[in-house]
Amino acid sequence: MANKEPLIITDKDEMRKWSRSARAQGKSIGLVPTMGYLHEGHLSLIQQSHIHTNLTVVSIYVNPGQFSPNEDLSTYPSDFQGDIQKLKSIPGGVDVVFHPHNLYDYGKNEGFVKNSEHEEGGKIVSCVENSGIGHETWVKIERLENGLCGKSRPVFFRGVATIVTKLFNIVDPDVAVFGKKDYQQWRIIQRMVRDLDFGIKVIGAELVRDDDGLAKSSRNVHLSPEEREKALSISKSLYNAKFAAENGQVDCKELRDTVIRAIQEAGGKVDYAEIVEQESLESMKEIKRPAVFCIAAWFGKVRLLDNMEINV
Amino acid sequence: MANKEPLIITDKDEMRKWSRSARAQGKSIGLVPTMGYLHEGHLSLIQQSHIHTNLTVVSIYVNPGQFSPNEDLSTYPSDFQGDIQKLKSIPGGVDVVFHPHNLYDYGKNEGFVKNSEHEEGGKIVSCVENSGIGHETWVKIERLENGLCGKSRPVFFRGVATIVTKLFNIVDPDVAVFGKKDYQQWRIIQRMVRDLDFGIKVIGAELVRDDDGLAKSSRNVHLSPEEREKALSISKSLYNAKFAAENGQVDCKELRDTVIRAIQEAGGKVDYAEIVEQESLESMKEIKRPAVFCIAAWFGKVRLLDNMEINV
Incomplete structure (x- = not known):
């Protein structure tokens, strides 16, 4: 063309x-x-x-x-x-x-x-x-x-x-x-x-991901290969949380704790990891209606955003 | 027509x-x-x-x-x-x-x-x-x-x-x-x-006035004939201030005090009487550039607005 x-x-x-x-x-x-x-x-x-x-x-x-x-x-x-x-x-x-x-x-x-x-x-x-x-x-x-x-x-x-x-x-x-x-x-x-x-x-x-799952961002170029590998913990743990929620684990504290732990264990620093209502963005205790799991986390000097909608 | x-x-x-x-x-x-x-x-x-x-x-x-x-x-x-x-x-x-x-x-x-x-x-x-x-x-x-x-x-x-x-x-x-x-x-x-x-x-x-000088307002109907007569003190004292300023009296405190006194003597309650810059609406101490004298005052239960641009 x-x-x-x-x-x-x-x-x-x-x-x-x-x-x-x-x-x-x-x-x-x-x-x-x-x-x-x-x-x-x-x-x-x-x-x-x-x-x-x-x-x-x-x-x-x-x-x-x-x-x-x-x-x-x-x-x-x-x-x-x-x-x-x-x-x-x-x-x-x-x-x-x-x-x-x-x-x-x-x-x-x-x-x-x-x-x-x-x-x-x-x-x-x-x-x-x-x-x-x-x-x-x-x-x-x-x-x-x-x-x-x-x-x-x-x-x-x-x-x-x-x-x-x-x-x-x-x-x-x-x-x-x-x-x-x-x-x-x-x-x-x-x-x-x-x-x-x-x-x-x-x-x-819709959010666009690289083949390995990392959400695309201008800032990704600043990640070293090692940081990039570690940063995959964000999308991986989000997918896990979505799967867990859709299979009955609807307690937001449990879900958040699991994700935060996974990111921290990979060496990331979590700015926030919140499960909120899709429209009002108000916090939820249990996922009983459409939610979105939003994350901001630092790997090295790069602050990365990611999120996943969870429609139970 | x-x-x-x-x-x-x-x-x-x-x-x-x-x-x-x-x-x-x-x-x-x-x-x-x-x-x-x-x-x-x-x-x-x-x-x-x-x-x-x-x-x-x-x-x-x-x-x-x-x-x-x-x-x-x-x-x-x-x-x-x-x-x-x-x-x-x-x-x-x-x-x-x-x-x-x-x-x-x-x-x-x-x-x-x-x-x-x-x-x-x-x-x-x-x-x-x-x-x-x-x-x-x-x-x-x-x-x-x-x-x-x-x-x-x-x-x-x-x-x-x-x-x-x-x-x-x-x-x-x-x-x-x-x-x-x-x-x-x-x-x-x-x-x-x-x-x-x-x-x-x-x-x-431009502001529109009745023949007696009162600025036109939906609220004027709520004024009794006596209140209306007294409320003319607003436009009269504004005209006097404008005349004084254009003839060399540029001290804002003096000008404001005179106007406030005239309105109070007529029985009005002044909400504010401020001389400000025409564009930034910032207070002035002396009128050295285009100003506007803005007033809000109560007569009875009616809050009246008036103002006058002063271009020295």
Whole structure:
């Protein structure tokens, strides 16, 4: 199949114009928001967009609003030319890559506030926190954003919801695709779309695994071969838990303890291992209705996410 | 001029459909969000919409999200049939009245939480605060929403920003008109539109006064003739302050003290009287750049708002 050259748009007004024009021609638009450094997981999201829409926009933007000043915004991996090559090589390609330089208005000030000078009084700040007439509007999904990843990353979901709102308003898609690997993020975006009445269908694309079972992630490249081998304890123990639950072991404490022990014995450090309701993400004591087992664990310097839906 | 009969739409999907169809015909859409009980101030907003767009949608919806459980949601005045008559009688009329029954999703629960059972631990709640999978997404304009009216009404602007976001997403207008009588609200919506990249032009319509100088408001009907006479102290003292400032009296404390004294001497109770920057709404000590003098004051049981821009 011939490679399809995507149109690269960096300006938000140009992006809007493209969308309006596409709509005027009766085309439907799918949006796949990414932070770049694409892997097969991302490509599966694009396939979902192809199924549901005429045209596909992939955004590549490392969003400073979802990083705390003490997180790794400045070292987040990027490979824009490599991303474009990957996008060209997938069947059907993509129509537009939206790659803005910056999407925040800093008012009269320039650049980011990257240090923690504004963290006084326990106020939660991100890398775009600013003063004066700079950016100050945040979308908060008050309950869903608290648990799981929200505990160790307090500005993360506020930043995600805000940038996704901005992208929705600029790209104006009919469909947006998110990966269920970031399960909490997917549920948060679904809730936000319902609560704010966006006219957008949110699609959750299934988690993609390597042949050995490891959930695909940009961060996997940072694992040494030994760490990678050990990290398989996450997916293995999740599969075991799913099997056990579907065969009558529905006590969440038992299930969690078993998984945590398996990961720890492999040398991992568990950030969280929670069994929660699929929609409200509230903790469960016994699996009596559809649940999802969510895990974040460190192997070496890499924090890995994984999850498994359990439908008893 | 013949009366124009507006189309009344109560369903949000039908509203979306109407907007998409209008856009497909190349028409531009203006939105005037209201809570009903229309007066000449509202009608001046509609005139602004006529100037800037082909079609005008007026929304009439008393938004529970901007009321605290201890505020007067249940007694907020309404007169839908009277509103429709007024809209028919104005030159050019309006094209659509969007009048939804309810715009919030309460999940599995029904109805509002109107008591204060969730106000534990100092958590700020509104009349749509809910649990489980009910509405939980709020748009917050973190600095602008704090001062002035935000002090005495802590959920107000969060509720306004959220419902305006919902209306923007449902109606998808090109232009939205807000009254500068609610100066802080107007600035908040402007900031939100910038920060969240809505493709919407926000127009601030000038405050409209009665012949005697009182700012027009739905609430004025609740004033007795004596209270109304006394309430003129607000606009009179604001005009005096503006005149004084433009003639060299730029000390904000002096100006504020004079206005507060005049209102108190007339029998009013001042909620706030602040001189702030026009865009950031930050307090000023001296008027050296464009300012706005904002007042909220009680006469009897009526809380009145007024403001005056001072461009030295």
